[in-house]
Amino acid sequence: MNIAVLGTGKVGSTLGARLASRGHRVLYGSRTPTGPDRLDHRSAVAASDVVVTALPGNDVLGVLDEIGGEVLGDKILLDPSATIIPQAATEHTDCGEVAVPVQTRFPRTRVVKTLNTMNFTIMVDPLDSVPAATVFVSGDDAAAKTVIIGLLGDLGWPDAGIIDLGGIGTAAATEQAGSLYFATVRALGDAKFNLTVSR
Numbered sequence: 001m002n003i004a005v006l007g008t009g010k011v012g013s014t015l016g017a018r019l020a021s022r023g024h025r026v027l028y029g030s031r032t033p034t035g036p037d038r039l040d041h042r043s044a045v046a047a048s049d050v051v052v053t054a055l056p057g058n059d060v061l062g063v064l065d066e067i068g069g070e071v072l073g074d075k076i077l078l079d080p081s082a083t084i085i086p087q088a089a090t091e092h093t094d095c096g097e098v099a100v101p102v103q104t105r106f107p108r109t110r111v112v113k114t115l116n117t118m119n120f121t122i123m124v125d126p127l128d129s130v131p132a133a134t135v136f137v138s139g140d141d142a143a144a145k146t147v148i149i150g151l152l153g154d155l156g157w158p159d160a161g162i163i164d165l166g167g168i169g170t171a172a173a174t175e176q177a178g179s180l181y182f183a184t185v186r187a188l189g190d191a192k193f194n195l196t197v198s199r
């Protein structure tokens with residue numbers, strides 16, 4: 001598939017490298033386009049079927065607004081982002097919503113929330129790092145979720161570890177789990193863990 005990865009930081013470069021190694025054509029969308037594989041955001045999206053928003057959660061809507069709904073169209077949008085709401089002098093980290101606001105702003109675009117409940121080092125080959133794997137998927141469009149679940153397989157997620165929570169409204173649950181994620185990072189002193197469902 002042709003995949004636009006917006007953002008060239010830790011998540012974008014990790015997912016992009018793995019997806020490219022699995023035979024996908026990855027185009028990065030960046031604020032600093034420098035070459036044929038690192039374009040401006042709009043050009044990367046225009047040339048792709050799937051868009052990955054590996055951007056600070058607070059910046060996702062702004063970047064997508066600049067790209068525009070006509071270019072986004074009915075493309076599939078994989079959103080792994082998290083929005084951190086700064087809290088003054090507290091141990092608690094509040095996390096805001098991204099996926100539903102994006103889906104509401106761009107109703108034709110098929111938004112799928114996933115990969116937002118683990119550190120970027122766990123996003124590929126999770127079972128190489130931790131003993132159990134759970135990744136959640138939320139989205140309204142069944143066909144888009146099937147494509148994204150296929151990409152999760154390419155990243156190394158076993159079928160049994162992929163939980164389809166339902167519509168895009170369920171993304172808020174995983175976005176709010178960011179608070180649990182950050183509290184756990186503080187408690188353990190590192191991020192080499194995954195929030196998993198055991199049953």
Ligand SMILES: NC(=O)c1ccc[n+]([C@@H]2O[C@H](COP(=O)([O-])OP(=O)(O)OC[C@H]3O[C@@H](n4cnc5c(N)ncnc54)[C@H](OP(=O)(O)O)[C@@H]3O)[C@@H](O)[C@H]2O)c1
Binds near residue numbers: 082083
């Ligand atoms: N790191 C993790 O383990 C992890 C885990 C789960 C979810 N997430 C979420 O995934 C997203 C990406 O995280 P990350 O760790 O990859 O962050 P990061 O390393 O800071 O990279 C984010 C990238 O987004 C672009 N960017 C930064 N500020 C921007 C702005 N104001 N406007 C537009 N683009 C901007 C930059 O790419 P260019 O310079 O190329 O434009 C930057 O490299 C975030 O929402 C994060 O919360 C991260």
